[in-house]
Amino acid sequence: MTMTRRYAVVFKAFYFDDFVRRRLAQVVAAAPSADVFLMMDETRRSAGPIDFDRVIRFRESDVVALGFAAIAKGSLLWYNADYPLYYFQHLYPSYDYIAMVEYDAVPNAGLDELIQQCRAQDVDFVGEPILKPLDRYWWTRTLLRFYPPAAIRPSLICAAVFSARAVRHLAERRLEQGRAYDLPDAKEWPIGEAFVGTELALHGFNMRDLASFGQLTHYDWWPPTHESELQRLSGEVFVHPVLTGRRYVMSVFKSGFLSGLIVTAKISLGWLSRRLGQGTPAFARLSSAKPQDQAGWRAVASGALPDSATRDDEKRLP
Numbered sequence: 001m002t003m004t005r006r007y008a009v010v011f012k013a014f015y016f017d018d019f020v021r022r023r024l025a026q027v028v029a030a031a032p033s034a035d036v037f038l039m040m041d042e043t044r045r046s047a048g049p050i051d052f053d054r055v056i057r058f059r060e061s062d063v064v065a066l067g068f069a070a071i072a073k074g075s076l077l078w079y080n081a082d083y084p085l086y087y088f089q090h091l092y093p094s095y096d097y098i099a100m101v102e103y104d105a106v107p108n109a110g111l112d113e114l115i116q117q118c119r120a121q122d123v124d125f126v127g128e129p130i131l132k133p134l135d136r137y138w139w140t141r142t143l144l145r146f147y148p149p150a151a152i153r154p155s156l157i158c159a160a161v162f163s164a165r166a167v168r169h170l171a172e173r174r175l176e177q178g179r180a181y182d183l184p185d186a187k188e189w190p191i192g193e194a195f196v197g198t199e200l201a202l203h204g205f206n207m208r209d210l211a212s213f214g215q216l217t218h219y220d221w222w223p224p225t226h227e228s229e230l231q232r233l234s235g236e237v238f239v240h241p242v243l244t245g246r247r248y249v250m251s252v253f254k255s256g257f258l259s260g261l262i263v264t265a266k267i268s269l270g271w272l273s274r275r276l277g278q279g280t281p282a283f284a285r286l287s288s289a290k291p292q293d294q295a296g297w298r299a300v301a302s303g304a305l306p307d308s309a310t311r312d313d314e315k316r317l318p
Contacts, residue, residue: 003033007115008095010088013103014041016050019227019244020103024052027101031111034099037092039084041077056091063087069178071189081157081192086171089164098167102158104224104241108234109214114161117213124166124205127155127197128219137194145188146177147198155197156221159210159238166205173199213237224251 009031013020016038028036036054040047043059060076063083072079085100097115101107118126134140134152143152162170174195181189190198200207210216214237218225225233227244243251 003112003116005096007034007097007099008092009034009036009099009101009111010039010084011036011101011103012039012084016040016047023103023106026106030107033112037088039088043077058087066090067175067178069181071181071186073186079191082170082196085162085167086174089167096164097161099161100157104243105159106230106239106242107159108239109237114213118161122206123208124163125200125207126161126210127157128210128216129197130154130156139191139194141187142189142191143194143198146190151198151202152194153197153201154194157193157196158240166200169203170196170199210237224248
């Protein structure tokens with residue numbers, strides 16, 4: 001059932017190609033009652049022409065101009081993954097809920113139903129807690145200037161839902177912390193994924209785990225899932241990270257050569273097992289059509305390319 005009040009989905013990306021087009025189409029299909037926005041980070045380079053009706057092109061400098069601290073280890077918008085959320089609300093303040101989805105996070109469940117539950121229960125934040133002990137979590141030290149260890153609640157926010165009041169609170173606290181921060185580097189500047197859950201929990205916001213909405217067994221920062229595996233993971237609420245082509249290969253080996261070989265071996269054995277047991281599974285591919293509105297993108301999400309079609313990113317594999 002289509003909801004009468006629309007919410008926003010912010011789909012974040014920093015490049016645009018056929019892979020991102022397919023992932024965006026699936027988000028549009030999962031959120032028929034939403035206004036879906038493509039937030040394109042063009043800090044490094046322009047993404048070029050994009051055939052989508054709601055595109056926000058922005059750079060790090062646009063966020064900093066609003067008063068947010070230009071403090072990070074690495075890319076500002078990677079380290080402060082919550083910053084685009086505040087920039088979006090600055091541009092579009094009227095939405096009561098905002099779902100934020102990274103380009104490599106794939107929704108299998110309907111986002112409309114998730115938002116309906118959030119509205120009914122006055123949920124302010126949906127994210128998946130990072131359960132790693134704080135003495136083993138990479139970013140614990142970055143929180144200690146502003147939060148006691150007992151308060152730290154890191155969460156994966158590659159797919160997350162926020163109420164408008166939660167976003168306003170987070171933005172105000174980021175601005176306050178930025179004014180108070182006086183160190184020359186980012187060693188004690190809270191990383192976004194840990195800041196969000198910690199700050200909202202500390203101030204009593206209503207929070208739910210993403211896993212409470214359904215199965216969530218392929219959702220972490222690593223290892224990646226190849227796009228061709230999505231069909232067999234349709235029971236998952238979200239899958240992350242999902243990649244293909246060269247980016248997939250690079251991600252598999254990012255934690256070391258041995259780790260990459262282990263992941264590759266597991267994937268190969270799984271593929272061989274399915275092929276011997278079931279034949280080659282059909283892989284649904286999105287149409288190469290270039291629709292101009294969200295209704296067209298929803299149609300693309302259910303289409304298929306001919307089996308002979310080969311994606312450009314697959315051609316670039318080593």
